[in-house]
Amino acid sequence: MTDRSQTETDTSCGCKLGRVGDEYELRALDEELIAYWTGDGDEQLSTRQLATYVNQRVLEAALEDAGILPKDGEIENTYRLLTDDDVSSGTRVQTRNELRRDGVEVDQVESDFVSHQTVYNHLTDCLETSLEKPSDDERVERSVDKLGALQNRTAAVTADTVEQLDRNDIIDIGEFNVAVSVTVTCEDCLQEYPIRTLLDQRSCDCRSQSDDAEADA
Ligand SMILES: [Zn+2]
Numbered sequence: 001m002t003d004r005s006q007t008e009t010d011t012s013c014g015c016k017l018g019r020v021g022d023e024y025e026l027r028a029l030d031e032e033l034i035a036y037w038t039g040d041g042d043e044q045l046s047t048r049q050l051a052t053y054v055n056q057r058v059l060e061a062a063l064e065d066a067g068i069l070p071k072d073g074e075i076e077n078t079y080r081l082l083t084d085d086d087v088s089s090g091t092r093v094q095t096r097n098e099l100r101r102d103g104v105e106v107d108q109v110e111s112d113f114v115s116h117q118t119v120y121n122h123l124t125d126c127l128e129t130s131l132e133k134p135s136d137d138e139r140v141e142r143s144v145d146k147l148g149a150l151q152n153r154t155a156a157v158t159a160d161t162v163e164q165l166d167r168n169d170i171i172d173i174g175e176f177n178v179a180v181s182v183t184v185t186c187e188d189c190l191q192e193y194p195i196r197t198l199l200d201q202r203s204c205d206c207r208s209q210s211d212d213a214e215a216d217a
């Protein structure tokens, strides 16, 4: 950590992404973020995809600092092992230990990873960029965030209410948990989806089947 301190004065903006970009000397990062986000380049990436991009470059820089020349695909795979929900905690611990053994300050690196919200704020506030027309991915992500916040709020208000009634002996319950789930049902095929699944999958199974059938015809 100490060897990075002298570069901290270069910070171009006050936010975490600006600081991390400076610390790891990620050159031309801002230009790339703007080009990818607005789709000026070949492809358009969402802020979630951009956060992954930034974090993989952070990881790459950290490995190179430790004298490791990453093999093809190694950065992507290591990043997945460190962050993916589907990776077991045992595998994650092993990955961290291996990185530590190789001289990578893995705790520091992980705490330097940025969220898609940080990317969004850096793009819109620090770089004053805006999307004329948000991409489909971007719109889905914003919807996920909005509905997630709403569900968290519903859960919090429900927990408060139950707690208050319990405290006043109006209802009687032990330790409790509140879960809020929203499902959407397709009236055509009666399939139910948790909202998150529907947003990830973007169409009902009955739709994609009929699309396939049309494509086959
Ligand atoms: Zn910033």
Ligand SMILES: [Zn+2]
Binding pocket: 186, 187, 188, 189, 190, 191, 204, 205, 206, 207
């Ligand atoms: Zn359906």
